[in-house]
Amino acid sequence: DAGVIQSPRHEVTEMGQEVTLRCKPISGHDYLFWYRQTMMRGLELLIYFNNNVPIDDSGMPEDRFSAKMPNASFSTLKIQPSEPRDSAVYFCASSHRDRATNEKLFFGSGTQLSVL
């Protein structure tokens, strides 16, 4: 398996522009997570899905952020409009929650977002 695939690896945009981050989870995984990592706040959970359904989005900073999971193999995180304080590394992670795998998270390589 190729692992969790995120795109793009790097995104540089100007304030006010729309940004869309993409994630392909590992096939067969039923949980998908979006995290944001900054030096100041560490890894923060933004939202997670179970079987394509959003379960908890309490970590989404504000209405400018939205996430979708139209099917089991694809998710997007959108920021509209983007602001400089959104600059961070955004990670997608997936897992299959059962006793055998013990809830291990597998991360993608992340998207480094810079909003100028």
Place this chain on the structure above:
Amino acid sequence: RKEVEQDPGPFNVPEGATVAFNCTYSNSASQSFFWYRQDCRKEPKLLMSVYSSGNEDGRFTAQLNRASQYISLLIRDSKLSDSATYLCVVNLSGGSYIPTFGRGTSLIVHP
């Protein structure tokens, strides 16, 4: 109080040294615990799970203390390649599955 707390370090140790990190968690309902390793500019990767009875994987030993609500990671005979940030992760049980990360402890192993 943060849900999962770690000393950010850095811990600066010579090769061959033994080093230990602790991680405290606030929710007594937490059921599963993990240590992840993150190299600079890379994604976190699972290092090891933490079991109630404690567990060992080569030079790495993980312990859980439910009474005091902390987990620990011990690294023996440190290698240069152990230099990284170590993140502890705590999961709640039941319907609430929210893996919560600590901010990580930085380890630097020098020659």
